[in-house]
Amino acid sequence: MAPGCANLGPGLGRPTANHGxxxxxxxxxxxxxxxxxxADRDWDQYHSPKNLAAALVVEAAELLEHFKWMPDGQSRILGEEKKQVVAHEMxxxxxxxxxxxxxxxxxxxxxxxxxxxVNADKYPVKPARSTSGKYTEL
Ligand SMILES: [Mg+2]
Incomplete structure (x- = not known):
């Protein structure tokens, strides 16, 4: 398969017209x-790309905070209340x-x-399967 033509699964490689x-x-x-x-709040003056990137990282940290010290297994089965606050951070x-x-x-x-x-080219299925190694280690 040529680079850039990887089969990425439904909706990823080449999205269907309606879904996309x-x-x-x-x-x-x-x-x-x-x-x-x-615009309604006159906040555009604060929304430089740098400030937006910083705010995004802060929100990502707020998302992570909800998982802090949580056992891996518990992070897979969030209760409804926790899922709602996580959804808002996402x-x-x-x-x-x-x-x-x-x-x-x-x-x-x-x-x-x-x-x-790019990721599909970096991580071909066979060498990447069942390993969390970086592409440079495959
Ligand atoms: Mg937040």
Whole structure:
């Protein structure tokens, strides 16, 4: 299989038209809502790419905090209350990521698909299967 043509599974290698269109539409709606949210509050002045990247990392840390010292097994079976707060932290990360991509003019879905192709080339199934080693160690 040629590089960049890896079979990544349903919806990843080459998304179906409907799935890709719906997700792109949803992200555009989210981007527009975030633009309006910031404009209504005159917050755009604070939303430099650097500040948005920093805020994203802070939110990622808030997400991680909910798993701090939690046994691995417990992290796989969150209760409903914990799942809700984790979902909100994940949303915070996504919202900053969407804003950052908007500011930098980056198509998030295209970038994600491209990176999955890069990852598939770095981690071919056979040598990467059942190992957590870095691609340089395969
Ligand atoms: Mg948060």
């Amino acid at each position: 269109d719906d997700m792109a539409k949803d992200l555009r709606e989210l981007r527009d809502a975030l633009r309006q949210f910031a 949303a915070d990360v996504l919202l900053y990521l969407v804003q950052l991509s908007d500011k930098l003019g980056i198509d998030l879905l295209a970038s994600a698909r491209d990176k999955m192709r």
